Amino acid sequence: MTSTLCYALDPVRWAADKFSFFCDPWQAQVLRSNKNLIxxxxxxxxxxxxxxxxxxxxxxxxxxSLILVASPSIRQSSELFKKISNGIHQLGIRSDLLEDNRTSCTMANGSRIISLPGDEKYIRGFSGVNLLLLDEASRIPDELFYGVSPMLSVSKGRMVMLSTPFGKRGVFHQQWTEGGDAWERIEIPASLCPRISQAFLEEERKTIGEWWFAQEYLCTFTETTDQVFSYADVNAALSDDIAPLFPVHSRADSEILSTTLQPLFRIGGKS
Ligand SMILES: Nc1ncnc2c1ncn2[C@@H]1O[C@H](COP(=O)(O)OP(=O)(O)OP(=O)(O)O)[C@@H](O)[C@H]1O
Ligand SMILES: [Mg+2]
Known part of the structure; x- marks a missing residue:
């Protein structure tokens, strides 16, 4: 029988033995890394x-361990947290949990996993963080990044930012291009994913067009060359706190929404 020590040292083997999860090569690199990752x-x-x-x-x-999961919204953080809690159930260690609800759990060994909203106001107060995951990091507000970063200082914890690009803006783009040696960077275009077929990609390129295709599948930080205002300026002018004067159901909105959701339904169903 494989020992606990072996699984502790080799997360790739642990994932294969415990979950029949066979990593793509880049996923093995992620699991084995002990650095800050983008x-x-x-x-x-x-x-x-x-x-x-x-x-x-x-x-x-x-x-x-203290592990935090943050993303632009509590819904997205909860999605990732759900993957984690499903894993806990699959391993049959649910009864070892001292506390278990939709957004946080504490294991019998004292480790805590907590999922958080993307609003910097609500996430202050944690210290001694060992691992911080920022999902959909290209869409998080910059303040969130600057708010959570100090939580890792004393504990010397790791940050992992994971995302598909969303324009040449924000900390995800900035750290990817200018973050220096602080990060190990891994680029994963769709061609490195064995579950996404070439035929699907060709079809998708025709359907969503070059601009979206480059962003969604080729890891390209795209920005239109003819735009008057940069993404950063437009984004800075937006606020979720102000109710729209009129219901927004424009064609542009529905196009953006369907382009964003499309891959979920076309590659083997929901994740
Ligand atoms: N190594 C693997 N072997 C088999 N299936 C996998 C593997 N890695 C991921 N999957 C499956 O691929 C699907 C997409 O995975 P996941 O949701 O992690 O992707 P994602 O990159 O986060 O997607 P999104 O861009 O929508 O956020 C899921 O159904 C997941 O179970
Ligand atoms: Mg995801």
Missing amino acids: LNASRQSGKSTVCGLTALHRGIYFPN
């Missing part, structure tokens, strides 16, 4: 799944 990855490549496994492995084999 994953610039295609839609549906498997980034959330492997980061969920990373969190679970850390929680199980390093007692008293």
Whole structure:
């Protein structure tokens, strides 16, 4: 029987033996890394799944770990948290949980996994963080990044930012291009994902057009060359706190929504 020590040292083997999860080569690199990571990855490549496994492995084999999962919204953080809690159930260690609800759990070994909203106001107060996952990191507000970063300072914890690009803006783009040696960077275009077929990609390129295709599947930080205002300026002018004067159901909105959701339904169903 493989020992606990072996699984602690080799998360790739642990994932294979415990979950029949066979990593793509880049996913093995993620699981084995002990550095700060930026994953610039295609839609549906498997980034959330492997980061969920990373969190679970850390929680199980390093007692008293504090692991935070944040994203632009609590719904998205909860999606990743759900992957983690499904793993806990699959391993049959649910009864070892002292506390278990939709957004946080505490394991019997003292490790805690907590999912958080993307609003910097609500996430202050954690210290001694060992692992911080920022899912959909290209869409998080910059303040969130600057708010959570100090939580890792004393504990010397790791940050993992995972995302598909969303324009040349924000901390995800900035750290990817200018973040220096602080990060290990892994780029995962759709061609590196064996579950996304060439035929699908060709069809998708025709359907959504070059601009979206480059962003969603080729890891390209796209920006239109003829736009008057930069993404950063437009984004800075937006606020979720102000109710729209009129219901927004424009064609442009529905096009953006359907382009964003399309890959979920076309590559083997929902993740
Ligand atoms: N190594 C693997 N072997 C088999 N299936 C995998 C593997 N990695 C990921 N998957 C599956 O691929 C699908 C997409 O995974 P996941 O949700 O992690 O992708 P994602 O990159 O986070 O997607 P999105 O861009 O929508 O956020 C899921 O059904 C997941 O179970
Ligand atoms: Mg995801």
